[in-house]
Amino acid sequence: MFFTYLRRELAGRRRQTAIIAIGMALAIALVMIVNAVSTGVRDAQAQVLQSVYGVGTDLTVTATPAAPGEGDGPQRFEFGADDGETADGSTSISQSRLTSGPGSQTFDASSLDTVQGLGGVSAAAATLALENVTFSGELPDFSAQQDGTDRVAPGDGTGEQPPQGGFDGAGGSAFDVDRVSVLGVDPAGAAVGPLSSVELADGRGLESGDTGQAVVVLDATYATSAELAVGDTIDLGGTDFEVVGTVASTSADATTASNAYIPLDLAQSISGQDGMISDLYVQADSSDRIDAVQAEIEEALPDATVSTQADLASQVSGSLSTASSLISNLGLWVSLAVLVAAFLIAILFTIQGVTRRTREFGTLKAIGWRNGRIVGQVAGESLVQGLIGGAAGLVIGLAGIWIVNLMGLTLGGSAGGITAGGPGGAAMQGADASGAMPGGMAGGPFGAAAATQTTTEVVLNAPVTVGVIAIAIGLAVLGGLAAGAIGGWRASRLRPAEALRSVA
Amino acid sequence: MTAVETGAVHAAGAEASTETGPATPARPKGTHMYVLENVTKQYAGKRTVTALKDVSLEIAAGQMVAIQGPTGGGKSTLLQMLGALDRPTSGRVRLGESDISHLPDAKLARVRAKEVGFVFQGFNLIPTLTAQENVETALEPLGVPGPERRRRAAEALAAVGLADRATHVPGELSGGQQQRVAIARALVKEPDVLLADEPTGALDEETRDEILGLLEGLWRDRGLTLVIVTHDSAVARRAERRLHIKHGTVTER
Numbered sequence: 001m002f003f004t005y006l007r008r009e010l011a012g013r014r015r016q017t018a019i020i021a022i023g024m025a026l027a028i029a030l031v032m033i034v035n036a037v038s039t040g041v042r043d044a045q046a047q048v049l050q051s052v053y054g055v056g057t058d059l060t061v062t063a064t065p066a067a068p069g070e071g072d073g074p075q076r077f078e079f080g081a082d083d084g085e086t087a088d089g090s091t092s093i094s095q096s097r098l099t100s101g102p103g104s105q106t107f108d109a110s111s112l113d114t115v116q117g118l119g120g121v122s123a124a125a126a127t128l129a130l131e132n133v134t135f136s137g138e139l140p141d142f143s144a145q146q147d148g149t150d151r152v153a154p155g156d157g158t159g160e161q162p163p164q165g166g167f168d169g170a171g172g173s174a175f176d177v178d179r180v181s182v183l184g185v186d187p188a189g190a191a192v193g194p195l196s197s198v199e200l201a202d203g204r205g206l207e208s209g210d211t212g213q214a215v216v217v218l219d220a221t222y223a224t225s226a227e228l229a230v231g232d233t234i235d236l237g238g239t240d241f242e243v244v245g246t247v248a249s250t251s252a253d254a255t256t257a258s259n260a261y262i263p264l265d266l267a268q269s270i271s272g273q274d275g276m277i278s279d280l281y282v283q284a285d286s287s288d289r290i291d292a293v294q295a296e297i298e299e300a301l302p303d304a305t306v307s308t309q310a311d312l313a314s315q316v317s318g319s320l321s322t323a324s325s326l327i328s329n330l331g332l333w334v335s336l337a338v339l340v341a342a343f344l345i346a347i348l349f350t351i352q353g354v355t356r357r358t359r360e361f362g363t364l365k366a367i368g369w370r371n372g373r374i375v376g377q378v379a380g381e382s383l384v385q386g387l388i389g390g391a392a393g394l395v396i397g398l399a400g401i402w403i404v405n406l407m408g409l410t411l412g413g414s415a416g417g418i419t420a421g422g423p424g425g426a427a428m429q430g431a432d433a434s435g436a437m438p439g440g441m442a443g444g445p446f447g448a449a450a451a452t453q454t455t456t457e458v459v460l461n462a463p464v465t466v467g468v469i470a471i472a473i474g475l476a477v478l479g480g481l482a483a484g485a486i487g488g489w490r491a492s493r494l495r496p497a498e499a500l501r502s503v504a
Numbered sequence: 505m506t507a508v509e510t511g512a513v514h515a516a517g518a519e520a521s522t523e524t525g526p527a528t529p530a531r532p533k534g535t536h537m538y539v540l541e542n543v544t545k546q547y548a549g550k551r552t553v554t555a556l557k558d559v560s561l562e563i564a565a566g567q568m569v570a571i572q573g574p575t576g577g578g579k580s581t582l583l584q585m586l587g588a589l590d591r592p593t594s595g596r597v598r599l600g601e602s603d604i605s606h607l608p609d610a611k612l613a614r615v616r617a618k619e620v621g622f623v624f625q626g627f628n629l630i631p632t633l634t635a636q637e638n639v640e641t642a643l644e645p646l647g648v649p650g651p652e653r654r655r656r657a658a659e660a661l662a663a664v665g666l667a668d669r670a671t672h673v674p675g676e677l678s679g680g681q682q683q684r685v686a687i688a689r690a691l692v693k694e695p696d697v698l699l700a701d702e703p704t705g706a707l708d709e710e711t712r713d714e715i716l717g718l719l720e721g722l723w724r725d726r727g728l729t730l731v732i733v734t735h736d737s738a739v740a741r742r743a744e745r746r747l748h749i750k751h752g753t754v755t756e757r
Binding site for chain 2: 001004005011012013362363365366367370371496497500
């Protein structure tokens with residue numbers, strides 16, 4: 001009888017059923033789409049962060065940035081009279097230095113042991129972010145001019161010779177400044193940290209036996225642009241490193257977090273930063289404990305800055321950030337408003353239906369139907385109306401998500417202010433003195449500062465998850481039950497005599 | 505007034521029942537189907553309205569009683585007391601052996617489901633259900649299984665001459681047919697009492713006689729106690745016993 005009555009009522013009151021179902025469907029579809037897009041944007045943010053921090057990193061620990069101090073000024077390269085190689089009247093010079101970038105901070109490597117000893121920490125890794133700057137150029141062979149027999153007294157214009165040699169053969173000079181981001185990593189551990197999100201492109205990765213060895217793993221993109229391959233050598237800080245492998249990003253990014261990866265101990269010693277690190281990557285043993293671990297680290301390392309993924313996500317800027325704000329602000333509120341409106345429509349129509357059916361319910365009570373049975377009938381009808389709306393909403397929502405994915409929206413994100421990539425991070429490739437930076441980034445005098453951001457283009461993919469479907473079904477049930485409960489409550493309050501009298 | 509008068513009312517009713525009552529009453533003859541003792545019903549509002557004033561009344565089992573009176577005189581209120589649709593403000597209403605004046609809602613619903621059948625002036629059928637399904641609604645609260653429910657509903661419709669209209673919804677039936685469905689719904693559960701509130705009020709004269717004939721026939725055949733509230737003297741004259749109610753006070757006619 002319940003289902004017969006329910007079916008007849010829904011079929012007999014098609015208009016009401018359709019209005020309630022359409023309202024619910026639109027609201028549920030909107031919530032589904034907003035939720036899916038929101039998840040897509042979050043995934044995109046994670047992708048951007050993953051490219052820098054690696055997979056599985058829950059927290060990062062960095063030194064609190066300090067105001068520029070002594071020694072942070074412009075770098076100076078000094079060459080002696082005997083430096084360089086001379087040929088054909090020109091002297092070629094080259095010098096490279098491996099240093100911390102301007103403004104970057106380091107802290108004691110013992111912090112790694114401190115963090116590893118804390119409860120709730122399942123893994124931790126330390127890195128030292130450096131920048132290798134190579135100054136190279138060609139200038140005239142001044143020694144030939146000084147040592148020659150044609151030396152004349154100053155002011156004797158008759159004996160002067162025009163400059164010779166140099167890059168243009170007429171005494172000119174030319175210089176290049178190459179910057180390469182270098183990351184000192186523990187060769188034995190890649191469970192967390194930047195190397196956890198890379199895959200081997202060629203050769204091999206760093207191994208525990210590489211400690212103290214002058215070996216380097218290069219970012220595959222950088223290696224290509226610098227025309228380096230496995231087996232070649234690269235000068236980093238005046239030491240020739242053998243390229244043992246190249247790695248590529250496992251995410252959608254073109255590059256990994258750094259141009260070059262070398263053993264941590266060698267990075268520390270060559271850069272003169274023995275016992276120092278710039279970043280700690282920490283993985284908590286449970287996502288529920290991230291906040292607790294953060295608090296513990298902050299207590300153990302009061303001078304450090306501890307960031308969670310949520311903190312890091314807030315550092316992502318660009319259109320990705322705009323989309324995230326749009327979703328979390330406008331999208332969320334609009335979908336909530338539509339949802340509330342749909343619920344209200346369902347409730348009002350149900351109440352209106354109960355009012356219109358006063359005599360019907362009064363009659364049923366008169367012939368012995370109990371309150372609970374009538375409430376159940378009203379609630380059942382509302383629930384089915386909600387479920388019809390939910391099913392329609394699910395279809396519309398899935399179609400909407402499909403359209404969003406079909407559009408292939410590309411969002412740009414930059415993880416700014418992150419020291420993991422170091423000065424001249426992943427996006428900085430082969431910046432030279434001319435200010436032109438492959439990859440399209442602006443260079444110039446402020447090239448180094450600009451290079452501290454990793455820009456990533458991510459195609460928005462709004463996923464259809466079990467959660468999204470559960471939301472649709474849950475909202476449909478919730479809306480139906482809310483309308484049914486209120487409508488049923490109204491029906492239960494009808495006294496049979498009054499219900500019959502009101503229409504007699 | 506009422507104690508002495510109601511005694512007389514009962515006596516007159518009992519006699520009438522003996523002469524013209526049904527062959528097989530639902531309860532043994534001579535027993536009381538209803539006993540009302542000093543029943544008063546007031547409705548609270550801006551002004552308190554007294555619909556029934558200290559009414560005492562006995563209705564014998566198997567009796568056919570007509571209640572007449574002016575609009576607002578208390579007819580429908582009295583019917584609601586008899587039908588366990590409402591409780592008196594004071595006094596007692598006994599249906600058979602049960603005092604229904606102070607029962608909780610659930611037990612009142614049970615009394616209505618088992619013992620009382622209603623026929624309303626406006627038929628009060630569920631518009632979206634078929635005639636068959638409307639009749640089945642009366643068996644729903646009794647927990648009658650589906651197959652038996654359908655069989656009994658079909659029999660009830662056949663008894664009122666509507667076997668061929670079982671699948672029609674009320675909108676597809678005439679007024680007289682709808683009232684027949686309502687009567688089938690009232691009788692399908694085989695109640696002790698049938699309460700009819702202006703059952704012919706919405707019908708033309710010809711259909712009125714048809715419905716009255718049907719009710720009388722069922723009353724005789726089934727031994728029901730039949731209480732009809734009516735404005736129509738032609739209807740009232742067919743009853744064994746006629747009561748008049750005015751300003752909440754019941755008198756014998």
